[in-house]
Amino acid sequence: MTDASAGRRTDASPSAGAGAGAHAPSPLRIERFPDRVVATLDRPDVRNAIDQRTVDALHLLCAELEAIPRILILTGAGGVFASGADIAQLRERRADDARRGINANAFIRVAELPMPVIAALDGYALGGGAELAYAADIRIATPSLKIGNPETGLGILAAAGASWRLKEIVGDARAAEMLLTGRTVQADEALAIGLVSALHPASELLGAAHAIADRIARNDRDATIATKRVFRAPRAEHPRVDHEAQAVLFESPEKFRRMTEFLERKQP
Incomplete structure (x- = not known):
């Protein structure tokens, strides 16, 4: 953590999303600071796979950050961001579940938060994990990153944002190739194609995310919120x-x- 944020934590809470199964560890570990929140996906036994409880915890966190806008840093525990959606739950979902957009709606809400979202990616960011990363405004990673959308190999499509966000990030041709083959992109290629903006050693990843947050926090908050809102506006709404x-x-x-x-x- 950088000097600008050191010693400023206001709360460290493991309780977000604990409404269902309140006695189980939360899938989202949250640290709160005056100008930012760090949310760590924390299901290490399943490589931080995104289940319904994780989705519920993300909605609770988004409600908090919509009410009191702060920068959000998303990361994962145990050297992994998120290995994907929870396949055991995904296998049981049916047509009505697909139409509800369970993961997609949570990730849309993350993307539409007023203040910037920084994803600090280590290890696997696959399937739903990749789609959560695509919802961030800024993505940085470690050299061990493996990111992609293997959904077609499981008989489904990447329907939680990859089909529209990925091409906005890396372009139509590259996104089509990645989604249709389902291949995993390594860290160096992710950097080369602009999927992430920088690579850092694992021991420096969170510090690098805080450094970005520090830079953002020095700017005017209202101007930052306006810039994000305008940047994400449809082309037809400009100028x-x-x-x-x-x-x-x-x-x-x-x-x-x-x-x-x-x-x-500037005065002499």
Whole structure:
């Protein structure tokens, strides 16, 4: 953890998502700071596979971060981000479950959080784990990353975001090849194609995520929220959405304060 966030934890809670099976360890370990939250997928016995309890815990966390916007760092315990959706549960799901978009709706909510989401990826990020990573705004990884969507090999498709998010990240041709073959991408290729923005040793991964969060936190929060919202707006809404967001920021006291400080520093 970097100096800017050291010693600022306000709460470390293992209880998110514990409503069902309250006596079982939570699948999502949460540390709260004034300007960020670190959420660690924590089902090491099944390589952090995403089950219904994990989805429920993500919804609870999103509700918290929608009410009090903070940066979110997502990571995984035990040298793995998430090996996929829980196959034992997935096998029992039927057509009505597919139409409910159980995982997809949780990941959409993560993607639409007001403040940036940083995914710190180690080891496997497969299937639903990859789709959760695609929902982040920024992805960094270790050299041991293995990421991809092998769903077609299991008789299903990647329906929790890969079919539309992956091509936005790496382009249509590359995304089609990855999804249709179901192959796993190694860390070096993930960096080369822009699927992750940087690689760090495992011992430095979380610190690197905090360093990114520190940089974001130094900026104006309202400007950051507006930038994320405008960036994710459909193409047809530009440039109107840019101008409307800028109009609000142009009147903000924080804009005047920051620009005045900048100009005063420039004075000889």
